[in-house]
């Protein structure tokens with residue numbers, strides 16, 4: 463009896479030792495695997511150098527990106543812009559200097575409150591070392607009074623200065639959170655089903671489906687108009703040359719996803735017999751838009767009217783720099799006339815376009831009858847990419863982009 467108990471004891475001791483080693487090796491394997499994963503995911507992108515005012519530092523790619531979204535430290539921007547703040551590290555409201563304007567940001571939430579209006583930042587805010595990080599694109603789109611550049615991946619943010627300022631005596635612009643006009647800017651809730659409808663085409667466009675129906679259906683809903691302006695520094699990523707441009711040697715560019723979807727539209731439109739439509743204008747930089755607007759104004763002034771009067775006229779057909787969605791790289795002008803004209807609406811090709819463009823993710827941006835809402839005259843030539851899901855919804859509801867964004871805000 464005594465012997466048996468002794469041997470049992472030895473057996474259980476051996477079991478305990480082997481269990482310890484098994485647990486040890488499994489843990490070691492998990493840790494090595496995790497480190498390897500961390501290492502390899504970190505090597506996909508290089509680190510990002512941030513220059514925010516006089517503050518300069520580098521974050522590793524893993525710290526700088528939230529998924530595919532480039533992030534920026536909002537606390538640093540708040541210091542730069544002399545904002546005040548209330549709340550906890552996790553959830554804070556920042557107040558712009560010299561105004562009542564505010565922005566509330568919460569860690570792990572994708573929604574920011576801009577002067578009380580919900581805005582989808584398209585990626586969640588992150589808390590790191592007590593500081594809140596938000597998507598850079600969100601800052602670019604909704605804040606003015608700062609200048610953002612991100613050349614070759616590095617980010618630089620400065621206070622905007624008035625033209626009259628000098629190096630020794632800079633006059634800083636006040637920080638403003640834009641996008642607070644009557645139209646709420648809520649982007650749609652990611653939890654809703656946004657599966658794009660399928661359409662049958664006479665040509666084989668299967669290779670273009672991922673562009674017409676982008677993975678993130680909400681990524682192309684950016685609104686730019688006279689009230690919701692775009693920063694002078696904003697340059698879209700992935701600009702590529704447009705294939706179906708007018709054959710007069712011009713080069714026009716567009717964001718790649720939109721351009722590929724446009725290629726699909728042209729293939730199908732040509733198959734339907736409309737072969738003479740081509741793109742006359744795509745992405746326009748802030749500077750180019752400023753140049754055009756000024757050119758048109760001076761042309762109108764030849765009639766002997768004042769600059770202000772001339773601008774009133776130009777405002778009905780051209781956009782002031784920062785208010786044109788051509789700066790987003792998501793739209794193009796296309797027609798089959800010598801120059802863009804409302805006469806294009808009488809062409810059969812136009813009828814085909816308005817009856818089909820949504821299937822490729824495009825909408826007629828300035829429709830007839832919506833002039834009071836869009837602020838622009840009817841432009842039968844100007845098409846905007848929003849992706850098939852939203853384009854189909856806008857078609858179904860017969861809404862322009864301003865109406866649709868308001869509708870999304872109210873119905874979620």
Ligand SMILES: [Zn+2]
Nearest residue numbers: 788794795844
């Ligand atoms: Zn246009």
